[in-house]
Amino acid sequence: MKIFCSTKHIKAIAFITAMTILSGCVTSSIDNISWIHEKPLVNETNDSNARKATTNFPEKPAQYYLRSRQARSDTQNHKCSKALPELEDLVLEYTDDGDLWRALAICRAEAVDTKGAISAYREALALGTTPWESERSSSYNPNDIMILISKIYAKNGENKSALEWLKLGLKARYDDIPGLIDAPEYQLLKTTREFQQLLGISHVMTTSRHEGWLSDITYLRSKVAVLHSNPDHHSSALHLNKFLDKLIENIPSLSDEQITARITAFVGALGAGHDIFWPVDGLRGRLIPFALKFYQFSDGLYIIDAYEDALIGAKVDLVGDMSVENAYDIIRVAFPGDNDMGAKWHSVRHFAQPYTLEYLGVVNDAESATITVTLTSGEQRTILPKRRPFTPFTPALAMPKNGKIPLYLSKLNKNYWTQELRHLNALYVQVNLMINDEQESISQFAERIEQESSSPSIHNLILDLRHSPGGNGYLTPPLLRQLIRFNADPSKGELFVLIGRNTFSASQNLITDLDWIANPIFVGEPSGSKPNAYSESGRLQLPNSKFGLIVSSQFHQHSWPEDSRIWIAPDVPVTLTSKAYFAGRDPLIEAVQQIIQTNEQQ
Missing domain, CATH: 1.25.40.10 (Tetratricopeptide repeat domain)
Structure with missing residues (x-):
């Protein structure tokens, strides 16, 4: 793993040096630590060689x-x-x-x-x-x-x-x-x-502050070792243990929020996209983020929602005294996800968490953390952002607050929906969450796709997974079958699949299947995960603080065994600029339209 380790920013990444996960700066090895057990990636819960096959078969x-x-x-x-x-x-x-x-x-x-x-x-x-x-x-x-x-x-x-x-x-x-x-x-x-x-059941009211955090850290250490499918695949067991030992030692000198920030960093150091700590819902040490919503466009980090309308559309220049580019280099090392697109997707949460930024060395003090922005008017302003008690678990691109709302951002609150695009002779299918809707299951939705796409007026199908962070992978087969059916129909045109950094987990599995079985045209950014990855969502709750987290409890070999791709790359690379977003344009659909029009002319 190539890691950012410029001497100019060594102070800012001191926490990583302490954990020694900078394989480009120091050597990391797998150590024989008691809490990390040698175990197979696949759950060996039975022995296939222990049982003889029966020789008695049904007569009829x-x-x-x-x-x-x-x-x-x-x-x-x-x-x-x-x-x-x-x-x-x-x-x-x-x-x-x-x-x-x-x-x-x-x-x-x-x-x-x-x-x-x-x-x-x-x-x-x-x-x-x-x-x-x-x-x-x-x-x-x-x-x-x-x-x-x-x-x-x-x-x-x-x-x-x-x-x-x-x-x-x-x-x-x-x-x-x-x-x-x-x-x-x-x-x-x-x-x-x-x-x-x-x-991990604990009685919080009868536990001292020190005992409470000690109980949480001890529980975290033991459960991650068992529940995670490969906890030291990214950072060595030795350094993960040293990190937690140091945290226990420093409990008396750290505030609750500083402890929470360090636990956040520990979970990030596990190094997979499904290793996520949720630092806002505990009983003590909750991290209150900035009341701002960020998004990393191709041309920079911008504010897309804020407590003050004047801040919407502003470009972020500095976080504290550090450039956004250098701050992101630090964040992506601390929270690598499955690839850089996944790190980019989740980085906007960390940009909004001042205590995380303080721990990473991006800002000097969480309570006085500032950001410097350039407003849409051209004025540059340094602000001490207001805080709010909640931030979304899975960051997503929101509907623009001012201006035109494009089709792809118009129904983000729906799990899945369709619309005919007559000017493209296409059926547009957007899936935002692989979870059954109360009114229509995914299986029923797949049947509706079959009916609608069978219409003579539908020649192309556009599947939009840009906002789909996953859900339940067991639900996808009916949808997969219909997409393959459409793609195999010689009377139909193209199957376009729109992907990006938020295409993750069950949605990543779906596009891996499509890539292997069908012949789709992928449009957009690289996906936020990879075909073979540490995955699943093993749920834990710390016994005293009651913070929740998930860890990668299984290894998903969803593709062929030696598929080492770090993402599924788009056939038609298209990115989203801040200008296109705030103008209500959809560059991906624009690219699809050009391809369809070219095909029709041939």
Whole structure:
């Protein structure tokens, strides 16, 4: 990793020197530290060589298939009383289908057959399972099954076994630890010390300030080591440990906000796009950001929303006494994300956090931090920005406050929507979040895309993923199938996919699939992640301050094994200038229009 290490700014990046993640300035190595365990990138929760394949196959395979299909459907539609006897027979006829064992476990649990449910879940765990189409919103990974077994034991009052399986699930990187705390099955276990320690439950009112932060840092160290798929892939275990040791040592001399800023930097040093600390929702040490919304256009950092209208449209020249360019070089090293586009996307949050800027050495003092801007009038002004108690978790480009609102910014509050562009003979499809809408699921939305794109008036399809930071990747197959169908139709024209720094996570996976299977034309900026990346969102909550964070709990090899691309690059590189944004123009659609018009003339 090539890291900015100019001697002119060594003071400003002192925190990175202390952690020794500047591989261009110092040597970093993987050290044998107890909290970092050697573990595979893939969760090895079962042993594929331990089980012999059955030699007993159904005598009537076609009838077996029809019966198993019906039994699965009944189970998914909550008709276990009908499905249960059939499932019992099916797993005797053929023992090697993990999905049937899981269906049987679900129905046995509903019938309060505790031992039978656990036995069936263990068979499912040994064989492996797949999520059903109807449950794409909640996958059943091996760690999910382990937690389900734990909950059955807990509900049955078998606390020792419940804790054993809970530990196994956590070791296998179960990624919603906060969601377990109030699970009804664990209400009796919740009072035990071992359960509290496993899940980081703490009684804030009875804990001193020092003990509270010590508890948070200790918990963070231990849980990141287990939940993160590869915590020292970017910074060595030695330096991560030294960083936390130093933070513990300095608790008495630091303010709550300064401690929070350092925890933010620690999570950033884990080095993946899904490693994100949320410093604004805790009980102590909350970081109150500037009441400004920034965006990094190709021609600089600009204010796109502010507490004072005169500041909207202003270009930021200095942060404290440091140029924006040098400040960004420091921020992108501290919070690298998956690539520079991802770092650029999230940097606008850090530009607005004075305590983070103070820790990075960008400003001298958080409380008196200033920025110098050039207003649209040409006047340069140095301001002490007002603060506000909240900033968006995933920064996004907002609708312009003054002037024309272009199509691509007109419905950012909708998860997904379509509009026919008659002048382009195109269907415009914008997906802003891969989450089912209450009124229309993504599967239903995909069916609507099929209907609308099948119209003779639609020759091209434009998929806009510029504002799509992800969501639930299990929901994308129906959308992917429709896009491939359109692209394969010889009577249709082009499939354009608009991408950029905010195309991330589940949306990155979608464009990786399209790039591999279909033949789209990518337009815009490079994507904010890469085809193979540390991903997922393993959720944690610090026990005392109650700050939330996510870490990369799985490695997603979504592309071919040796795909080393750092992003998906656009076929048609188009950037957004501040001038185009504030004028309400969309350079990407303009480029698409030129291509379509050229194709029509040929």
